[in-house]
Amino acid sequence: DADVTQTPRNRITKTGKRIMLECSQTKGHDRMYWYRQDPGLGLRLIYYSFDVKDINKGEISDGYSVSRQAQAKFSLSLESAIPNQTALYFCATSDLAQNYNEQFFGPGTRLTVL
Amino acid sequence: AQSVAQPEDQVNVAEGNPLTVKCTYSVSGNPYLFWYVQYPNRGLQFLLKYITGDNLVKGSYGFEAEFNKSQTSFHLKKPSALVSDSALYFCAVRDRGSTLGRLYFGRGTQLTVWP
Numbered sequence: 001d002a003d004v005t006q007t008p009r010n011r012i013t014k015t016g017k018r019i020m021l022e023c024s025q026t027k028g029h030d031r032m033y034w035y036r037q038d039p040g041l042g043l044r045l046i047y048y049s050f051d052v053k054d055i056n057k058g059e060i061s062d063g064y065s066v067s068r069q070a071q072a073k074f075s076l077s078l079e080s081a082i083p084n085q086t087a088l089y090f091c092a093t094s095d096l097a098q099n100y101n102e103q104f105f106g107p108g109t110r111l112t113v114l
Numbered sequence: 115a116q117s118v119a120q121p122e123d124q125v126n127v128a129e130g131n132p133l134t135v136k137c138t139y140s141v142s143g144n145p146y147l148f149w150y151v152q153y154p155n156r157g158l159q160f161l162l163k164y165i166t167g168d169n170l171v172k173g174s175y176g177f178e179a180e181f182n183k184s185q186t187s188f189h190l191k192k193p194s195a196l197v198s199d200s201a202l203y204f205c206a207v208r209d210r211g212s213t214l215g216r217l218y219f220g221r222g223t224q225l226t227v228w229p
Contacts, residue, residue: 004157092158105150
């Protein structure tokens with residue numbers, strides 16, 4: 001979905017390096033999410049944010065941190081990358097207005113930690 | 115606790131045949147249910163959702179899903195499969211009573227449609 005963009009699309013880094021993944025959206029949504037996808041495990045929630053002042057841990061937040069710089073921007077950081085953080089990372093957004101609204105996903109960032 | 119099970123990692127069907135991708139769920143309250151599709155090197159795309167009302171929900175690309183409360187299932191179906199339907203499909207659930215609005219995803223089912 002072109003309304004949700006992620007940078008970079010691919011990244012190779014080394015163990016111990018700090019890395020930031022960025023997400024921007026033009027949908028005007030309040031809620032933003034970071035997921036990681038691993039083969040056979042589906043999507044697991046890392047962090048989510050309901051507005052600029054609200055940050056919540058998901059089920060696998062250890063080793064990650066986030067920053068909601070503005071309504072439209074939500075960044076995910078790996079302070080000291082490790083190989084088992086190699087995965088496909090997705091940002092998603094949704095509208096706070098209705099709890100049944102679907103989430104809209106970015107194209108993903110493929111991260112490899114050597 | 116909320117959870118979603120997709121019991122089949124892989125579904126293979128011939129083009130033109132009907133397809134079913136299975137999903138069962140567990141929520142503490144009443145659910146909102148969703149199906150997403152992921153094509154290679156792409157993000158997840160929304161297919162359809164169940165909110166309330168008619169148990170048969172119609173979505174994009176000719177897909178439909180049937181909500182069955184007694185069996186806690188929300189199977190995805192299509193009457194006639196296309197090769198272009200080959201993709202990874204995810205079922206997701208949200209407890210409608212939850213203020214957090216989190217989605218819980220299944221592990222995904224790889225659908226392969228052969229010519």
